[in-house]
Amino acid sequence: MDLVIRIILCFIFPPLAVFDKGCGAILLVLLLTCLGWLPGTIAALILCLADKKKIGD
Secondary structure, three states: OHHHHHHHHHHHOHHHHOHHHOHHHHHHHHHHHHHOHHHHHHHHHHHHHHHHHHHHO
8 A cells, every 4th residue: 555655646646756855855756846847757757756666676
C-alpha cells in the first residue's frame, strides 16, 4: 500500500514523494519539477521504485 501512495504522490507532487530520501533528492526532484512536470515525475518514480527494488533483493 505504501508503494501505491508513493506512486500517486509522484504524479501529484513529485518532491513530496521523495521526502524521506534526503535533501539532495528533494532538491533534484524540485528543480526538475520546476523545469517541467514530466522530468520531475520521472525522477521521483525512478528514486521511489529503485529503493523498493533494492529492498526486495
